[in-house]
Amino acid sequence: MGKRSASHLLFVLLCLGSCLAQAQILFQGFNWESWKKQGGWYNFLEGHVSDIAASGATHVWLPPPSHSVAPQGYMPGRLYDLNASKYGTAAELKSLIAAFNAKGVQCVADIVINHRCADYKDSRGVYCVFEGGTADTRLDWGPDMVCSDDTQNGRGHRDTGAGFAAAPDIDHLNARVQQELSDWLNWLKSHLGFAGWRLDFAKGYSADVAKVYVDNVSIILFLWEEPLRFCIKSRNDRLDAGEAVTFVDNHDTGSTQISWPFPSDKVMQGYAYILTHPGVPCIFYDHVFNWNLKQEISALAAVRSRNGIHPGSKLNILAAEGDVYVAMVDEKIITKIGPRNDLGSLIPSDFHVVAHGNNYCVWEKSGLRVPAGRHH
Numbered sequence: 001m002g003k004r005s006a007s008h009l010l011f012v013l014l015c016l017g018s019c020l021a022q023a024q025i026l027f028q029g030f031n032w033e034s035w036k037k038q039g040g041w042y043n044f045l046e047g048h049v050s051d052i053a054a055s056g057a058t059h060v061w062l063p064p065p066s067h068s069v070a071p072q073g074y075m076p077g078r079l080y081d082l083n084a085s086k087y088g089t090a091a092e093l094k095s096l097i098a099a100f101n102a103k104g105v106q107c108v109a110d111i112v113i114n115h116r117c118a119d120y121k122d123s124r125g126v127y128c129v130f131e132g133g134t135a136d137t138r139l140d141w142g143p144d145m146v147c148s149d150d151t152q153n154g155r156g157h158r159d160t161g162a163g164f165a166a167a168p169d170i171d172h173l174n175a176r177v178q179q180e181l182s183d184w185l186n187w188l189k190s191h192l193g194f195a196g197w198r199l200d201f202a203k204g205y206s207a208d209v210a211k212v213y214v215d216n217v218s219i220i221l222f223l224w225e226e227p228l229r230f231c232i233k234s235r236n237d238r239l240d241a242g243e244a245v246t247f248v249d250n251h252d253t254g255s256t257q258i259s260w261p262f263p264s265d266k267v268m269q270g271y272a273y274i275l276t277h278p279g280v281p282c283i284f285y286d287h288v289f290n291w292n293l294k295q296e297i298s299a300l301a302a303v304r305s306r307n308g309i310h311p312g313s314k315l316n317i318l319a320a321e322g323d324v325y326v327a328m329v330d331e332k333i334i335t336k337i338g339p340r341n342d343l344g345s346l347i348p349s350d351f352h353v354v355a356h357g358n359n360y361c362v363w364e365k366s367g368l369r370v371p372a373g374r375h376h
Contacts (some may be wrong), residue, residue: 023310025275025301026108026245026282027057031255034063034285035071035086042088042096048289049096053103055288056301059220060100061108061198063087065188067133069117072251073110074200075167077117078133079184082192090192097193106195108220109188113181113213114204115167116141118152128152128168132180139180147171160206172209182216189219196220246274247282255286265358268296269337272360275300276335277327278313299355303362307332318346334363 029052034041041063052060064073067084082090097107120129128146132139146154147169156171163169171177188194196219202210248262248270249255262270267287274281275297283301288294303309309329319326324338326346334351336343337360351363 023305023308024058024280025056025304026280027052027055027060027105027288028247028250028282028284029060030063030087030251031284031286032072032251032257033255035073040088040092041086042092046092046096046099049099049103049105051288051294053100053105055283055294055298056305057105057283059106059108059196061110061282062093062096064110064112064200065093065192068112069167074112075115075117076112077119078131079116079139080187081133084133094192101193107193108196108198109194110200111185111197112200113170113172114161114201115164115169117167124153126153128154139184141177145171145174145177159204160209161204162201164201164204169204172205172212178212178216182213185213185217185219189217194219244279245282246277246279247284248274248287249284250282267291268293268357269360271297271300272335272337272355272357272362273325275304276309276329276333276362278309278311278315278329280311296355296357300362303333303354303364307364309333319343332365336361336363 029045030041037044064076065082065085065087066073066076067078067081068086069075069077071086073085073087078084082093085093087093088096100107116130118127118129119131121127122129122143126143128143130139130141130145132141143153143155145156146152147156147159148154148171149158150163150169151165152168154168154171157173159169160172185197197217199210199213248267251257253260253262271281271283271287271293281304283297288297307330309332313330316328316331317326318328318334321338321340324336324340324343326334326336326343328334333354334347339359347363348365351365353361354364355362
């Protein structure tokens, strides 16, 4: 959501259990304009479940599910009110998640808990009286749940992270806040079937606060953080993405916001990198369905899945120069990025081309050769 500096472009992945030893591919199932879809985005996306599953995705990232002042969902108010979402109703969301689960794809919710939009003013005339969206008092908060250093003059603790000027910053040191948000997250899991969270604007509260929700909700968790974004132009930089969700573009960087888009002529080079390297790669909806890159992206995803490339895979960089980057992963695949085609003896004789495109090529050990007449 919103605009961040260009370095805020990877997720840090906090996985429970053995996730880091598993081959995973995340698919972002929306863009900045999805809320406008006639008939509802949830209903529309359900028609593409098979295509997304066929792309190799193991998890799909869905937009914020609750009532929101902003139609995209990033200014939430009544958190339990899922029927007020511009993407569709609670029943439609539940149906969508069930459809993905039937194809073996788990769903990740975009969770915005750093800040909330209030429904009413208090006696001082300040908007800091919140409704949770239920008939009882769950998430019905007042100024005691707003940070004391917030512009809305809250009466809680001081903020533990970066401020968010557009809405009241919630006091995550408040015991009731922690308990009721944890209960809500667990409700999304049990009631709808979500298997993971992506925490938006997680820099708005401390790592200790984030750990509270990790401990209270046994689920895969994705956080915004600040490592370098992979850039095709910086092949000499050896990105350690082992515990990151890597991506080329998303609803902030690309889509109609185009805040800091990836170079359009190098998008497939970016996918060649993230889909063959350590980390959890994220495929963007727009690139598959709007840019007509489904076939190329799916071919790379198939290489990853077939060879079991995962966040802990071993990376061995064979060349990193101005016009070429070559790396071997798990001694199973080799990726070349850049315009240079003469690689000398870098590619062993028992590796064969299995995917290629403009300025990228991927070889697989003991893989099938491409049809006669095709080259890299």
